[in-house]
Amino acid sequence: MIPTDSPIDRRTVLRTVGGAALASVTGCLDGSRNSGTMTPDQTSATTERAGPLSRIAVEGQAVVVEVDADAPVEQVNLIQPNGELFGKRGLAAGARQVSFEIGTAYEPGGYRIVALDGDETVAEGSLSIQPDLSIVEMGIGRNQPEEMWNSSGDEVTDEAFVTVENRGTGPNAVTKLLFIGDVPYPSDEEGTNYANHDDVSGIYDPESDSEVAEVVIPAGKQLTIYSFRSPFAFVPGSDISCQDGEQSGEFNLILKTRVAASEVSKTYNVQYTDSTSTEGCSISIGEHDG
Numbered sequence: 424m425i426p427t428d429s430p431i432d433r434r435t436v437l438r439t440v441g442g443a444a445l446a447s448v449t450g451c452l453d454g455s456r457n458s459g460t461m462t463p464d465q466t467s468a469t470t471e472r473a474g475p476l477s478r479i480a481v482e483g484q485a486v487v488v489e490v491d492a493d494a495p496v497e498q499v500n501l502i503q504p505n506g507e508l509f510g511k512r513g514l515a516a517g518a519r520q521v522s523f524e525i526g527t528a529y530e531p532g533g534y535r536i537v538a539l540d541g542d543e544t545v546a547e548g549s550l551s552i553q554p555d556l557s558i559v560e561m562g563i564g565r566n567q568p569e570e571m572w573n574s575s576g577d578e579v580t581d582e583a584f585v586t587v588e589n590r591g592t593g594p595n596a597v598t599k600l601l602f603i604g605d606v607p608y609p610s611d612e613e614g615t616n617y618a619n620h621d622d623v624s625g626i627y628d629p630e631s632d633s634e635v636a637e638v639v640i641p642a643g644k645q646l647t648i649y650s651f652r653s654p655f656a657f658v659p660g661s662d663i664s665c666q667d668g669e670q671s672g673e674f675n676l677i678l679k680t681r682v683a684a685s686e687v688s689k690t691y692n693v694q695y696t697d698s699t700s701t702e703g704c705s706i707s708i709g710e711h712d713g
Contacts, residue, residue, distance in 0.1 A: 468592035468642060473548030479536050481552060483641050484594050486523045488536055488548075490514065496546075498539040504532030525552070527596035527639060527681045554642060554682050555591030558689045560584075561676055563655050565706060572629035572649060581608075581656035582627070587638075587678065587687075588645040596637040599679035600625040602654040605672025605693055607663040614661075615652045627651035637681065655706060665697040665704035673711055 469480040475494030480487050490496045501509040501523045509529075512521035529552065536548040564571045564579030571579040583602070589595060601610040601618055608614040610625060617623035627649040628635040634651045657663070663670060671694040678687045690711035695704055 468550060468552065470548055470550050473536070474538075474546030476536060476538055476546050476548045479548045479550050481525075481550070481593055481642060482522075484524060484526050484639065486525055486534065486536075486550065486552070487520065488512075488522070488538075489520045490538065492519055494538070494545065495540045496538045497541060500537040500539065502535040502537060504530055504534065509534070525593075527594055527637070529593070529682065531593060531683055550592075552593035553591050554589055554593045554595035554640075554680075556595055556597070556640065556678065556680060556687045557588050557590060558676065558678065558687060559586040559588050559645065561586070561689070561691065562708065563706060565655060566708075570647070572627075581653040583650040583654055584647050585649075585676065585678070586645060586647045587640055589640045589642050592642050593682070594639060594641045596639045596681040597626065597648060597678050598624055598637045598681050599677075600648060600650055601677040601679070602650070602674055603677060604674030605663060605670075606654045606674045607661045608652070608654050608656045608658055609674070610652065610654065614654070617652065625650060625652045657704060663695060665695050668697065670695040 469478065473479065475491040475496060476488060477491050478487070478489040486501060488499050488501075490499070496514055498511055498513050499521050500511045503509045509525075510523050512523065514521065531553045532551070534550045534552055536550065537544055538546040538548075561583060562570055563583045564581065567584070568574045568579055570584050571582065573579055585600065587597060599618075603609055603611055603618065606614075610616075611618045615625075617625060622636075624634060624636055626635050626638055627633075629649065638646070638648050640646060657665075663672075671692070673690055673692050676689050676691060680686060692709045692711050694707040696707070697704060
């Protein structure tokens, strides 16, 4: 955890003048917590039968291998894309299934599954495990409170929601949610200053009412995550304000992910307009054309 002399959370952000905010981050969030459609035990990638290997699949964060009941298989090995052994599982008497927990820190690419009878190779199969995250939708509680975890109350006004889809064949984890650019309270040194701190995610979990370390997104699934650091809060000292008339600009929404230390980003146009009907400022957001 990065030490700080000025801890801040989402409920005190409006009383803070600029500066950094590094609250503690604990726990993780899986797909089933955020969306009723997320079922981590469902298959996300499956290969054709390979001899006595009747099924090879990715289920949630594990590779599952099923073997025919009459097959002479004593052990199953999982080989990584670089050719190194990921793990090996013995088949106990009567057992026809083994699994390998790959989590979200695995190497993406083509995996080999080798079934052995003693030292003899009985069969081999393959499986491509590659996540593919994309940003489907982004909005803020001020404009779309019905999309937030709590559609009433001031606490959702300055927070954002992001719908993320994994169109790949392997799980991934979003480890950081960033808003960089023309937002009132950005994630870099101009605002909450957590962009370069690995231990701070900026992701909120409604169930625990706390910041979480990551959100796991299984392959073939879609879920919505929420900001924790109030990127659309108009704090004193911010460069963004509606008091001087209309302002416009753009910002980058960035999702940092665990597999292969990659990131997903999208640029948005934003306009701020003075409006007494929306507590002094209305915010209009649209996808950047470039």
